[in-house]
Amino acid sequence: MSIDMKQFHSVFFDESQEHLDEMEHLLLDLDTQNPDPEQLNTIFRAAHSVKGGSGIFGFDALGSVTHIMESLLDNVRQGKLAIDPQMVDLFLSSVDVLKGILESYKSGSEIDWPSANRICERLEAITHPKSTPVEHESEIEGFGLFTESSPIEVEDGFGFFGDPVLPSTQETYGFFADESSTAAATNVQNSPESAAPANASLTTNIPSPEVVTASAPVKNAPSAAPTKSKPADVVSENSSIRVDVTKVDQLINLVGEIVITQSMLNLIGQSIDGALGEKFQSVAAELERNTREIQEAVMSIRMLPVSFVFNRFPRVVRDLSTKLGKSIDLIIEGGDTELDKGLTEKLVDPLTHLVRNSIDHGIESTEVRVERNKNPTGTVVLKAAQQGGSIVISISDDGGGLSRKKILAKAHEKNIAVGENPSDAEVWQLIFAPGFSTADQITDVSGRGVGLDVVKRNVQSLGGRIDIESVEGVGATFTIRLPLTLAIVDGMCVSVGDQTFIIPLVNIVESMQPLQKDIKTLVGDDQLLLVRDQYWPILPLYKAMQLEPDFKEAHKGIAVLIEANKHRFALFVDALVGQQQVVIKSLEQHYRRIQGVAGATIMGDGSVALILDVESLAVTVNPHTLQQAS
């Protein structure tokens, strides 16, 4: 082929991903009793687009599955075939398989042909009901969403096909025309117990039967995929364009520069006197307004509605509630709240975990709910909203809530130190400790206690924090607070000598001018600060950053009390300059990582200020002093 098709691959992957997401979303919405023809059409078009694209690029696995789906959907939308819930389930499983295949193509890893072939057979079984028995409904949820982590998939995702399936329908579609293809049209013959994708052994039914293992590379797998397929749909219903993120970032950088130049211009304008000066200032003010608007517009390019994340949850809730036999309503609010693209992607895992947690641990079983005089159907509310400079996402359930007694007992059992008479908020935070789970019974959904600590870490790595509110018997709410974008941090500017540093606001407990009598000096110059009966080790920033400060005596400057992940300490600086949002720039791009510094930012006057990394600063605190303090 003269054109390098690879360059179009990433676009195809992105588009197909969106088509599949859309399909899933619509399938979940679909009313099987009275299907909306427009929805059916859209699902059909999505399948068709994926098929078309995969035909062009030679992604046969995608092509073969989507082709059968497409024909089925075509029959459905033309009214030749009535859609029923089983079919929707099967389509959903197909979407999952397609997503898996897409991921394999994307990462260049092995295609899971067995599951692709299985889903083809099952789809064909519907097309030609006489040829194969239709599987039981209960087997359908196997191809779970939680490909990486969930045990669901391993436990019942495979090995449905105890009975050999007659592939009598193959000629009809003729995908698997390639005679040499050993993997084409296969039956899985192993027993359900031993079923795992890696070692599922397959037999072919084409002339000379031979056994291959699925893990062996399937080189000449079906290649006669729909060659006759039309080019991908030219009709595009949305008016968006695809732009490389680096281009957007470059734009954001440049606009940042314009803003700085603009403020310098303003400074110059103030020193011009007379009529000319006035004129200049009014023009400069105009320019300032425009640049602010440009800046906002450019920043908004990176923003995506949070519904991109939320839209996957109806499926999660549906699958889990069926599995656990609970009846659950999911309510989504504020899906159009906008969030930085980088953040949305990283939110998926923590949110999925929390939602699953709510469903598994939060919501009681139907019997218990009836017993407690609650609505037998539980409710999980997923809500997003913008509050000032941050995005607040909350997951609430009307389940049993957290049990203070259980958590404290568990903490005792795990030897986790708990203060005297801890407040509720303190108790709730305990569940974020590694290895902590209060579930009475370990289910495959959750309860192993791996996870909530990871959730907390994920959220913190995004510069956010997570809070819990809970009333026993009434329900619990997990609230995640995130900065609007990854690129901006709320910080406190402090000065040491002639240099300015930024401390991320999330780490600051409070700032104070310490009194001489509260400062205790230890052996070796280390100092402790007494704040409300607690000793905090003092870390002078001028020592950590090797600078000449204005004050060397702690009581003349300011102590900023800082809470890092594991340590607490008082950072001693010359003065507080002010609080502001700063754009994070990488130091490593042109230089290297510096101990104690998370990045740099450009201040309003064009100078560079370093953003402190309190975690790594905490390490520099003398461990002996830390011990003394505790």
Add this chain to the structure above:
Amino acid sequence: MSEAANIQKDQEFLTFTLGEENYALDILTVKEIRGYESVTKIANAPPFIKGVINLRGDIVPIVDLRIKFSVGTATYDEFTIVIVLHIHNRIVGIVVDGVSDVVSLNKDQLRPPPDFGVAFDSRYLLGLATINEQMIIMVDINELISSEEMGLFNTEQHQVV
């Protein structure tokens, strides 16, 4: 000294001074030349790394070659020059006493570098050249800036480059 072999045709060099001596570097590595402005200091950095500046949104380290090679006196006034270089996709500024000229040289005009007598390690030299009866020390600036000795690049990243 891999680059010495590559010098076939005339190549252009930017000459600059450090103290009393004249140096030259490949002009294609030069991004721009600007005056010295105040820098943001960096903790635990060697003294020749003055700090970082904001170059139109990029945080760029500034190296004072005079301190690094103990030539001249490291004073900073309105005549102090920073040559901003673009090397291995990174931007680095070097402080010099002044820039003088752009010269064209070909391979024949290059003499092998002496083993001693110049501040630079001969690893970082392309050779010597004489122009207008002045000796110019040709610096292999790519080699110098990305050297471990400068500590500007994380070593593992350098290997990738």
